[in-house]
Amino acid sequence: MGxxxxxxxxxxxxxxxxxxxxxxxxxxxxxxxxxxxxxxxMLLADISLAIYLLAGGVSAxxxxxxxxxxxxxxxxxxxxxxxxxxxxxxxxxxLKPIVGSIIIFLLCLHVGGVAGGYFALKRRLRRRAENx
Amino acid sequence: xxDGLFWEDIELTEEDEEEVIRKTAEVIHRFGLDxxxxxxxxxxxxxxxxxxxxxxxxxxxxxPAISEDLGRKGDIFLRVFEKRENVEKxxxxxxxxxxxxxxxxxxxxxxxxxxxxxxxWRRLIPFL
Numbered sequence: 001m002g003x004x005x006x007x008x009x010x011x012x013x014x015x016x017x018x019x020x021x022x023x024x025x026x027x028x029x030x031x032x033x034x035x036x037x038x039x040x041x042m043l044l045a046d047i048s049l050a051i052y053l054l055a056g057g058v059s060a061x062x063x064x065x066x067x068x069x070x071x072x073x074x075x076x077x078x079x080x081x082x083x084x085x086x087x088x089x090x091x092x093x094x095l096k097p098i099v100g101s102i103i104i105f106l107l108c109l110h111v112g113g114v115a116g117g118y119f120a121l122k123r124r125l126r127r128r129a130e131n132x
Numbered sequence: 133x134x135d136g137l138f139w140e141d142i143e144l145t146e147e148d149e150e151e152v153i154r155k156t157a158e159v160i161h162r163f164g165l166d167x168x169x170x171x172x173x174x175x176x177x178x179x180x181x182x183x184x185x186x187x188x189x190x191x192x193x194x195x196p197a198i199s200e201d202l203g204r205k206g207d208i209f210l211r212v213f214e215k216r217e218n219v220e221k222x223x224x225x226x227x228x229x230x231x232x233x234x235x236x237x238x239x240x241x242x243x244x245x246x247x248x249x250x251x252x253w254r255r256l257i258p259f260l
Contacts, residue, residue, distance in 0.1 A: 072175040122167045129231040 006066040006074060011081055014059035018082035018109060019089055021055035026093060049108055056082060056112025057119075064120025071124075075117030079109045144211060150221075152212045157225040166230035170223060177219050184214020 006014075025048065029036060036044060059082060060075035067074045086105040090098055160169045176183065187210045196203030212218050 070174050072171045118167060118171055121171050125167060125170075125227065125230045128227075129233075132231065 004066060004068050006063050010063050010066055011078055014063040014078040015081035015085045018055040018059035019085045021051055022086055023089060025051045052105060052108035053112040056109035057116040060113035060116025061120050064117045065123065071117040071121040072114065075113040076110065079113030082109045144208065149212050149218055152208060153218055153222050153225060157222055157229060160226060161229045166226050166233065170226050170230065173219060173223055177216060180216045180219045181214050184210050
């Protein structure tokens with residue numbers, strides 16, 4: 001276990017992973033827009049929120065696994081970096097800046113990030129109990 | 133343990149501080165919030181002194197209005213946890229308690245399978 005903390009590469013990898021989820025979902029929405037247009041808009045919005053939460057959670061969990069302490073700070077750093085990258089992603093994909101998307105990314109990535117950090121800490125505590 | 137209501141009168145020994153830390157850790161552990169508390173306390177530990185001072189200014193004066201005992205206990209609590217070394221002790225104690233809980237043998241469920249012991253609010257959520 002030691003006293004390890006993630007480095008810049010880990011944070012960047014986490015941010016890129018989170019944006020990978022978002023990017024793939026955006027591609028799916030664009031590619032399958034005709035069959036998906038039959039679905040209710042609210043359902044698609046809910047699925048989008050779940051995917052953004054998952055993106056934040058998975059990236060924060062994986063980076064948090066590399067930390068031995070301060071999991072919340074680590075996961076919030078990953079979430080914030082993911083959010084900054086997601087702004088670039090939205091700006092590059094949309095014709096005009098979408099403030100709603102940016103706010104949703106901010107909320108979902110950070111909530112997912114806190115959950116990811118929590119599960120990473122739980123895993124570390126379980127591992128420590130198993131080793132002792 | 134202590135005499136007097138106001139902070140000028142309270143003198144806390146190391147044993148008193150240990151007792152407050154242990155009681156706090158037990159309450160957190162009883163509600164199954166060890167991991168959540170570690171997550172939060174680790175992050176806000178550098179602000180322990182500032183938080184203690186803000187608590188003394190904004191919360192402490194109003195606690196005796198609810199009850200005299202609560203006022204005294206609240207003041208003791210704020211005094212103890214505005215010291216960073218006491219926050220460290222609480223963290224260590226919580227990690228030990230959480231580790232003991234995780235290391236406990238699995239309970240047998242009604243279906244015959246084995247599952248982790250669930251406490252507090254976790255009983256309400258099936259996948260935790």
